[in-house]
Amino acid sequence: MADLILHHYATSPFSEKLRLILGYKKLAWKSVIIPAILPKPDVLALTGGYRRTPILQIGADVYCDTALICDVLEHLAPVPSLYPEPGKGLARVIAQWADTSLFWAAMGYSFSAKGAADMFAKAPPETAKAFAEDRRAMSVNMVRHRPADAAAAYKSYLRRMSDMLDDGDFLVGAYPTVADFACYHPLWFTRKRTPSMAGILQLTPAVQDWMDRMSAIGHGTMETFDATQAIAVAKSSTPHTLLSDSTFQDEHGIPLGTRVTIAAESFGPEPTEGELIAATRTHYTLRRTDPRAGTVHVHFPRIGYTLRAVEG
Numbered sequence: 001m002a003d004l005i006l007h008h009y010a011t012s013p014f015s016e017k018l019r020l021i022l023g024y025k026k027l028a029w030k031s032v033i034i035p036a037i038l039p040k041p042d043v044l045a046l047t048g049g050y051r052r053t054p055i056l057q058i059g060a061d062v063y064c065d066t067a068l069i070c071d072v073l074e075h076l077a078p079v080p081s082l083y084p085e086p087g088k089g090l091a092r093v094i095a096q097w098a099d100t101s102l103f104w105a106a107m108g109y110s111f112s113a114k115g116a117a118d119m120f121a122k123a124p125p126e127t128a129k130a131f132a133e134d135r136r137a138m139s140v141n142m143v144r145h146r147p148a149d150a151a152a153a154y155k156s157y158l159r160r161m162s163d164m165l166d167d168g169d170f171l172v173g174a175y176p177t178v179a180d181f182a183c184y185h186p187l188w189f190t191r192k193r194t195p196s197m198a199g200i201l202q203l204t205p206a207v208q209d210w211m212d213r214m215s216a217i218g219h220g221t222m223e224t225f226d227a228t229q230a231i232a233v234a235k236s237s238t239p240h241t242l243l244s245d246s247t248f249q250d251e252h253g254i255p256l257g258t259r260v261t262i263a264a265e266s267f268g269p270e271p272t273e274g275e276l277i278a279a280t281r282t283h284y285t286l287r288r289t290d291p292r293a294g295t296v297h298v299h300f301p302r303i304g305y306t307l308r309a310v311e312g
């Protein structure tokens with residue numbers, strides 16, 4: 001099998017979700033560190049527009065969004081499972097809640113003036129300003145929590161998670177599932193990146209102990225790689241998806257072969273344009289050709305993404 005190449009950066013919570021899953025499944029992976037803000041020319045050579053972090057590259061296949069990447073990693077290494085029976089639907093629903101409601105409450109709370117001071121303590125003032133401007137542009141059309149509202153929601157969510165830990169070491173039972181990895185990464189951000197704000201976690205000691213268990217999983221076997229090497233891998237590879245479902249499921253009246261765009265519904269609306277070559281129960285695939293990366297297949301989950309035909 002071609003190497004797993006994770007494009008990510010150290011402070012990215014969604015990347016931490018995947019780094020731990022790679023560790024849990026004992027997978028070896030190559031690490032390409034990407035910028036936290038635009039411009040990201042090397043990322044865009046692979047994705048054609050999608051700019052969020054992380055992405056997983058396997059040869060000339062580029063998988064966007066951690067929800068879809070979890071499915072790819074599950075296919076590659078089914079044991080230990082992220083979706084054990086019974087409770088697999090529950091684990092997925094909790095994960096989706098965590099990647100949206102919990103994540104934004106945690107970010108709204110952690111990015112207070114004190115939290116931002118932690119994050120940018122060693123950086124020149126322009127870095128904090130450029131970051132704030134980048135994230136503001138990404139958030140067009142989004143309602144962001146005000147800090148006090150975020151704090152109230154975050155505290156409630158932590159109490160609920162603490163209740164879930166009454167009966168087991170992990171959120172849906174005795175072993176970690178996708179729910180644990182998704183719930184962990186926003187809290188990891190508060191604890192590691194904004195320590196001045198981490199006192200909130202002390203209100204729920206069971207959650208803190210669970211975080212220690214999650215952190216102990218580690219990141220698997222990582223080797224450093226760079227973007228130029230990764231683009232050369234794409235260029236010399238033939239696309240070959242690992243996603244097993246292929247039955248066409250048309251919800252939009254858009255036939256395969258149509259020129260389309262796919263974009264995140266919120267936060268980072270930059271579209272990727274290409275030829276629609278799969279629209280299944282779970283995912284979309286676009287074929288596109290890039291001057292540097294050659295022909296690549298870019299894969300997106302259906303949930304959270306919009307599909308549109310390109311006019312004319």
Ligand SMILES: N[C@@H](CCC(=O)N[C@@H](CS)C(=O)NCC(=O)O)C(=O)O
Nearest residue numbers: 012013014036051052053065066067
């Ligand atoms: N639903 C997406 C969310 C990804 C996301 O929001 N990632 C953040 C970083 S943790 C991001 O893209 N920030 C802007 C950037 O890195 O350019 C996923 O699961 O991958």
